[in-house]
Amino acid sequence: VAMAHLAWRLAQRWCQSSLQVISFPVVQLHLNRTAMRASQKDFENAMNQVKLLKKDPGNEVKLKLYSLYKQATEGPCNMPKPGVFDLINKAKWDAWNALGSLPKETARQNYVDLVSSLSSSLESSSQVEPGTDRKSTGYETLMVTSEDGITKIMLNRPTKKNALNVEMYHEIMHALKAASKDDSAITVLTGNGDYYSSGNDLTNFTDIPPGGVEEKAKNGAILLREFVGCFIDFPKPLIAVVNGPAVGISVTLLGLFDAVYASDRATFHTPFSHLGQSPEGCSSYTFPKIMSPAKATEMLVFGKKLTAGEACAQGLVTEVFPDSTFQKEVWTRLKAFAKLPPNAMRISKEIIRNREKEKLHAVNAEECSVLQGRWLSDECMNAVVNFLSRKSKL
Numbered sequence: 001v002a003m004a005h006l007a008w009r010l011a012q013r014w015c016q017s018s019l020q021v022i023s024f025p026v027v028q029l030h031l032n033r034t035a036m037r038a039s040q041k042d043f044e045n046a047m048n049q050v051k052l053l054k055k056d057p058g059n060e061v062k063l064k065l066y067s068l069y070k071q072a073t074e075g076p077c078n079m080p081k082p083g084v085f086d087l088i089n090k091a092k093w094d095a096w097n098a099l100g101s102l103p104k105e106t107a108r109q110n111y112v113d114l115v116s117s118l119s120s121s122l123e124s125s126s127q128v129e130p131g132t133d134r135k136s137t138g139y140e141t142l143m144v145t146s147e148d149g150i151t152k153i154m155l156n157r158p159t160k161k162n163a164l165n166v167e168m169y170h171e172i173m174h175a176l177k178a179a180s181k182d183d184s185a186i187t188v189l190t191g192n193g194d195y196y197s198s199g200n201d202l203t204n205f206t207d208i209p210p211g212g213v214e215e216k217a218k219n220g221a222i223l224l225r226e227f228v229g230c231f232i233d234f235p236k237p238l239i240a241v242v243n244g245p246a247v248g249i250s251v252t253l254l255g256l257f258d259a260v261y262a263s264d265r266a267t268f269h270t271p272f273s274h275l276g277q278s279p280e281g282c283s284s285y286t287f288p289k290i291m292s293p294a295k296a297t298e299m300l301v302f303g304k305k306l307t308a309g310e311a312c313a314q315g316l317v318t319e320v321f322p323d324s325t326f327q328k329e330v331w332t333r334l335k336a337f338a339k340l341p342p343n344a345m346r347i348s349k350e351i352i353r354n355r356e357k358e359k360l361h362a363v364n365a366e367e368c369s370v371l372q373g374r375w376l377s378d379e380c381m382n383a384v385v386n387f388l389s390r391k392s393k394l
């Protein structure tokens with residue numbers, strides 16, 4: 001028995017050491033290959049992986065990724081140097097230019113390595129809210145699902161408090177157009193994370209096109225008019241599920257929803273004067289009608305922040321729920337609404353909305369035109385610079 005045991009242990013040790021000898025060079029060979037050259041496929045995979053990162057890796061890393069991407073795809077920096085006041089483009093130019101004549105292949109490899117290190121250190125967005133099939137949405141800034149007769153459009157930039165960047169404006173318009181044609185009975189807008197939305201992404205102001213700030217303001221007004229127009233024209237019952245604080249345009253738009261349900265954690269803030277701006281989302285018309293001109297002035301002109309209870313008392317919010325039971329209670333109610341005959345709901349909404357539609361479009365056009373001017377004002381520019389420098393974005 002002892003001899004057999006010894007033979008067995010020797011055989012085990014031989015196997016282990018042989019495996020080490022055999023496997024080591026194989027792994028080493030593999031590592032050498034990948035360390036030498038990342039394929040175009042690896043590069044594309046890395047680019048896709050970047051889009052899935054849920055946590056923002058920070059400006060420094062983003063600049064590094066940008067510069068390596070440009071170097072890998074275009075070679076050494078070939079852009080004219082941006083002006084000193086074009087801060088964002090200047091930072092990008094500096095980062096790219098600093099790579100000098102680094103070969104494209106090396107830049108590609110460095111990009112792949114950097115993304116790989118980020119993916120392992122940062123949580124990836126494959127861990128999205130349970131029950132959501134991300135692949136089926138195809139959106140970068142939203143999660144859109146459709147079940148139980150409800151299309152849910154969820155703002156999905158929780159690390160930025162669901163601030164609306166330009167891409168998100170476009171994606172919301174796209175999602176609303178799709179929802180207006182799908183077979184759901186009602187559509188819901190809500191936010192992922194602790195905020196409903198912090199309003200317009202103030203970094204939208206930093207990406208200045210070649211035509212300068214005037215062109216930027218003009219494009220902003222065109223985008224805003226089209227965006228708000230989608231809410232005015234939306235044909236089905238549109239419900240806001242306000243899961244947390246709401247700021248700016250995410251508040252003003254509520255006047256165009258058919259019902260607004262809020263958690264008691266939600267607040268409603270339109271700090272337009274503080275930002276040197278003026279009301280949008282048709283709020284200059286809807287708010288005085290909903291809550292009286294004086295109450296609307298307190299919010300839209302003096303920037304008074306309302307609690308959910310106050311917003312409900314003033315008619316902006318339909319009903320408030322305790323945060324602990326908010327999701328359960330609201331979705332139970334919405335599922336019941338969604339079982340009602342969809343055509344009847346659509347026609348009833350049409351009757352209510354049609355009387356106001358022309359007026360709302362006119363108000364929208366006027367608000368956008370006034371805002372276009374405001375965006376060029378010193379008051380607005382100073383407020384945006386203050387926010388961005390507080391957050392070290394400049």
Ligand SMILES: CCCC/C=C/CC(=O)SCCNC(=O)CCNC(=O)[C@H](O)C(C)(C)COP(=O)(O)OP(=O)(O)OC[C@H]1O[C@@H](n2cnc3c(N)ncnc32)[C@H](O)[C@@H]1OP(=O)(O)O
Pocket residue numbers: 056159160161163164198199200201202203204220221223224247248249250271272275277280387391
């Ligand atoms: C083209 C159409 C234009 C339509 C115009 C609409 C007008 C408006 O909507 S005006 C309202 C604009 N919004 C604001 O003024 C809100 C600005 N944000 C804040 O005051 C605060 O961030 C907050 C009170 C919402 C939250 O403060 P808190 O201390 O809890 O969190 P932060 O650390 O500040 O935020 C986390 C993260 O998110 C970024 N962020 C939040 N809101 C915005 C925003 N509106 N624009 C850009 N970025 C935003 C913030 O910078 C932080 O990012 P980092 O982690 O990278 O620092």
